Amino acid sequence: MTKNTTMIREFSEAPPRVNEWRRFRRVFFQRKLVIFGLVILTLLVIAAIFAPWLTPYDPYIGDLGESLAQPSWTHLLGTDIQGRDTLCRLIYGARTALIVGFVTTITAAIAGIVLGLVAGYFGAIINMIIMRAMDALMGFPMLLLALLLAAVLGSGIQNVIIALAVATLPGYARVMHGLTLSVQENDYILAERAMGSDKWRIMLNHILPNTLPPIIVLVTLQLGSVILAEAGLSFLGIGIRPPGAAWGSMVYDGYRFLLSNPVLSFAPGLAIMLVVFAFNMVGDGLRDALDPRLRGVI
């Protein structure tokens, strides 16, 4: 019965002829917060790429005579205990945040997509093994798992990336698994199967493209949480080695001088918050523009 009514509705309401891209642009750029997010992210990317040209100071070697200087015209956000300019280290920290954010998210997304797709498509025992393993990874609180893995792998930016990628991968696998199950019920997949198409061809050329919109939204939203988790790890002292600039460890280093130089902790924390906020706003905007039905799902 319900099937009949939906069919009738599909026939009676022919899809309006609007350019998809134009509709996307209209919904996406309509909200002020999305624009705000895009501006922040653009600034972040510029800061990360042009870091050496944007600041006159060295981010790693400070001037000990200028140790713990209060904010002034020469050092807009003051200096830390080693006399390094806080603003300058913030700008270099943007590199760390962006590199970790993007590389982790892309790695985790690709691995998760492949696992979810394979599990959903082949089903049976393969599905059992993959999805139970994902459940097991998801049973750990994300930060705990990342901490454990980062401890096993040792410090260094590439190990933080691996740890965070493994910790976030099950989310993609689970979403992709669900999407694969629903997409492969479509008649065009049945038609492909009837034609005798190769399995991998069906998966990559037909199922994957139809699952992309929710995955793109998930990737954008995950970028924010990965950056937040990276900050958490570097706050705990795992990850980027000391002279390197990471926002999380800057907050930690500033703790000792909270009373005399609160800006040392406050500035990097605000930077983390702004960037995560920006990614979330852009993610929400993408979700509403690509597929409003996803509201509440992702």
Added chain:
Amino acid sequence: MTSYIIRRLIQGIIVLIIMTLIVFFAMRLLPGDPLTIFIGQQASSGSLSGAQLESLRHEYGLDKPVMMQYFDWFGGIFRGDLGTSIYYHEDVGKLLGERFPITLHLGLVAFIIANVFGILLGLFAGIRRGTWIDSVSTTLANIGITIPVFWLGALLIYVFGLKLHWLPIYGYTSPFEDFWLNTKQIIMPVICLAITGMAYTARQMRSAMLEVIRQDYIRTAWSKGLPERTIIIKHALKNSLIPVITLMGIGLGMVFGGAVIVETVFAIPGVGRLLVTSVFAQDYVVVQSGTLLIAAIVISCNLIVDISYGWLDPRIRYG
């Protein structure tokens, strides 16, 4: 229903066993030898011979094949014997037993606050959409989701601890010893632990509420002339809670994940801090059991959540 519960239980146990494997073998891949780290000082001063090292290795069972070590540990769990910490020289069960109540105390208080306030904020934002309540609630939710917890800790310490001197900035005293001091000590950690969960709950509650109040049965309730109070509490609230309860399972995981950071910020001797210290000390025995404890709690909560659906929404059938 019973068969569904049994099936979910079995699934949960399988997942837990996989988790023990992950933790156990991940810890064994750690570079370095925990014994040399822990006796580092003695070894470097030359007071420990190779033979003594071997006997220590034997004492902690580190000379056995890895698979044997795994089964020793796994079997020990059922006998209530979690092994001896290499770093603290203490029984792991005792170490965890001392610290777990602290983490649980903070975690439960934070969990309750997060859900009560999250549900209230989301509820009012949903039924008063577009008003100032909605704006305040949405803004709070956005802040809660994006704020780094350790940074919120720094802000709170700065304002309430260092500037206003209202609250102690670190430590934990048992509530049975000094209830008032304990309450003052846990205010800031609880806020830090609760904020993220509260934000997610409020957001989920708001969208669930917006969805529910559009339903036909709500319109029927209005046209019957029921007061708004009754409609919201009796008809809308229960139905909009379903997605929020799903989130509670995840929320509890967040509370325990957050404990790692919050206990470090406020120097609280709980399981989170124990785990951080043990990870750095490469103390296998503590890390594997501590992680397993937290994982078991998270998995059981998710199980309870799954089962409670049927009670909340009789339309859900367990296939």
